[in-house]
Amino acid sequence: MVLASLVLLLEGEAPPEPLGLRGFFYGLLKEVAPEVHDQGENPFSLGFGGKEGEYWARIALLREELYGRLSPRLFALEGQGVRLGKPFRVKAVLQEGHPWAGLTTYPRLFQAPPGPDLPLRFFSPTFFRRKGVHYPLPEPRLVLESLLRRLEGSASLPPPPGVREALLDRTTVRWFEGKTVRAEAEVETVGFVGRVVYHLPRATEEELAWLWALGRFAFYAGVGAKTSLGYGRARVILPSGAGGG
The missing domain is CATH 3.30.70.1890 (Alpha-Beta Plaits)
Structure with a gap:
């Protein structure tokens, strides 16, 4: 693992x-x-x-x-x-x-979630396939669905009943700071770089564990489309002195 x-x-x-x-x-x-x-x-x-x-x-x-x-x-x-x-x-x-x-190991991804706010920074252009086009905004559902698909495909780790719905339906954006930039894939497109703090309100301990596991998984898996070309490179960035990343 x-x-x-x-x-x-x-x-x-x-x-x-x-x-x-x-x-x-x-x-x-x-x-x-x-x-x-x-x-x-x-x-x-x-x-x-x-x-x-x-x-x-x-x-x-x-x-x-x-x-x-x-x-x-x-x-x-x-x-x-x-x-x-x-x-x-x-x-x-x-x-x-x-x-x-x-x-790391997959079990370690689930350790010690610090809280309901997950801070991710996107270092290379990040975009998603949506309705046949590339979409450049890191909406919570798009980011988390991308990570869930790759987690399930790579490690056969589906979330428990109810956790997927909680992550996809209730996660919101608390903070957003970034910009769109050009990305050269097989065709020219646009992606997002910057920082987003995702927030899961009224979360159980299990839901928070999954939220943070997906955030930590992003370091290895990347987010969105064309991660085989270096796009979607992201990681958890905690404030100085914080733990759990």
Whole structure:
């Protein structure tokens, strides 16, 4: 029941390209886990960032068996050259010690919800497929439905009766601060970046546990559409000194 995010520290002259990173990762999948392409919701997400020659790419894996197959190949890339749209040298492969690296388990996602307010920050353009178009606003139902689908698809963890309805029907927005920005997918679109505090009023302890589990899961799974291109990269951001994230 392990989830992992591995970060490749890169030397190069420009950031990785979304299609290049996805193509590289799909090449690895074809070698070690070709069945993943036919399993519905992706059990992984990708991302990238950095500046001025110090770039990074991340590969987050939502299934323990996928982590077991892929992690040896990824760790072996240290010191090697890779092509992620452009050529890079892999300086290091990190499972900790980077803001976007990490390792946890599904049970740990459900531990110690701090309260009814879930603060999420969206770092890369986030959008949703809605009525045949890309929709760029992080409405509570869209965000939580996206995360529930991926949680159920990756770990077979459906919420208990009544909890899904509580999350989707009662969660509101307490705070919203962000903007829309251009996103280059296969077609040009627009996504949201910024901070949203979601609020679940009159919540039971079980409902809060699920709300926070979904928020923590977002770090690994991403939110919305095209997470295989680095979009929807999000995480819980707690105020300084707060616990439970």
